[in-house]
């Protein structure tokens with residue numbers, strides 16, 4: 001008997017997903033929330049899509065259509081009550097390599113009593129990385145997002161854009177293979193958001209990270225994503241999966257980007 005047959009069935013990598021070099025597979029996923037004072041709320045129904053390794057996927061949809069719920073399930077923070085989610089071909093409930101899955105939240109969640117550098121180092125403390133290496137890697141991560149000179153600044157002394165950069169550095173310092181983002185730049189002004197998009201894409205291309213991000217901003221989806229999963233609300237269902245086959249960098253003023261924006265607007 002081969003070693004493979006000795007593994008519990010759930011831990012056996014999903015062959016189809018591995019063959020296609022799929023980082024994430026969402027398969028027939030549904031989610032219903034029980035509510036104390038109202039009927040149960042069916043939030044997601046029969047969601048299917050795959051995320052190729054090293055590519056960027058946007059989950060796009062109106063407010064309340066279940067985007068964050070779906071992302072939280074991919075992150076292993078919530079369990080699906082129908083279907084399965086696979087990471088690297090392994091069911092989310094059996095997946096163990098969560099250290100390599102980064103999550104950037106809507107708010108930056110910086111610790112106010114720690115400097116920028118200490119906030120970035122925080123990401124490595126749980127991994128028991130030694131002090132000197134922690135410091136060196138945190139400095140490199142902050143430098144990579146343009147924050148040389150701000151290592152000792154506390155979050156309340158930083159602008160919104162700088163705080164977003166610290167949060168991004170804190171995710172990247174852990175060298176994630178998969179990065180999940182829940183509208184992390186939605187509170188930034190358009191210029192700063194465009195800068196963060198460029199920095200995110202640069203980091204993604206240099207490191208080959210697989211990215212899934214949630215947004216209700218059609219322009220953000222078209223500018224960043226290789227593929228857009230459009231969700232329809234109540235309950236959230238996949239309305240369309242749209243490839244965005246345009247070279248980077250993409251500017252909303254470019255004709256081809258404009259055409260893609262119009263096509264997507266008709267779907268959302």
Ligand SMILES: Nc1ncnc2c1ncn2[C@@H]1O[C@H](COP(=O)(O)OP(=O)(O)OP(=O)(O)O)[C@@H](O)[C@H]1O
Pocket residue numbers: 033034035041043061062063064065066067068069070216
């Ligand atoms: N733990 C929960 N219990 C009950 N209902 C919930 C829970 N979490 C989310 N919901 C409901 O599920 C629906 C989808 O929420 P979700 O946050 O996933 O949507 P969203 O598309 O990310 O919205 P937004 O863009 O506004 O953040 C909403 O109606 C929300 O109120």
